[in-house]
Amino acid sequence: MHDQAQRLRTMVAQANRSSAGRDTRVITISSGKGGVGKSNFTLNYALALADQGKKVVILDADVGFANIDVLMGVKPKLTLAELIRKQVTVWDILETGPMGIKFIAGGSGFQDLLDLQPEQFDYLIEQLGLLQGYADYVLIDTGAGLTAQSLRLILAADDIFVVLTPEPTSITDAYALIKMVINREPNARMKLLVNRAQSNEEGREAADKIKLVAERFLNLQIPILGILPDDPNVLRSVKKQVPFYIAHPETVASRSLKQLIQAQLHGEAEQDTSPKGMKQFLHRMARLFR
16 A cells, blocks of 8 residues: 555656646546436536637546447547556547547446556556646546545545436435545535526525535535536437537527536636646545555
């Protein structure tokens, strides 16, 4: 365990030297249960960031259900599985999607991610560290719920977006995820994204239920990132394998997402002075192995 932590601290120094000066923010996007539109949000969120001039890399770490490439109709040449097996580098598996976004495909059915060997996990983090300074945002799409591997990625990120819908089971499972993360890392920066809301009022009511319980039992103030409406054009876009932000730029979901991004970027510029980036990501990873 000590040797593993030391190797990760060495990777921190390597990532710092390789930085090209860009301020890279690492965000994990997670959910308490499947079927809430987490991956579709991740993809279209990335496109909305790109539309604002930001350089984005998506890492599809949804074990067993990786589908970012399917959602955009792009067939990757290599996937995260090859990186895990130490056969390639991160630059070999970076693929280009719409609007110039970059992504690392998760592949499908590679169960080896469920049982990473220490040296494989070290190599994965080392290669992710090379993205320091390469992009403005690295978005990590994790699987629903928590595995030991996804928990490491969640705890190490600058920000954690928890995606849920107004359904009671989704609210309950989202709170369970939040509780587990906060029990491990009380200072984790978490935000709520309510998806598929029939109205803004319904979405805010769902978010408020979690906010009130988190404040009472976890002493946690958790902000709302945004509320995205239920929009029939989203499902149509999924079937066509074209992101809704591109296929239907004027639909209500696209307009809401664009407003969310603009508000978020303004907030970051005005308020956020916290340390972030792949360097800090690796620092946190090293701390998890102590």
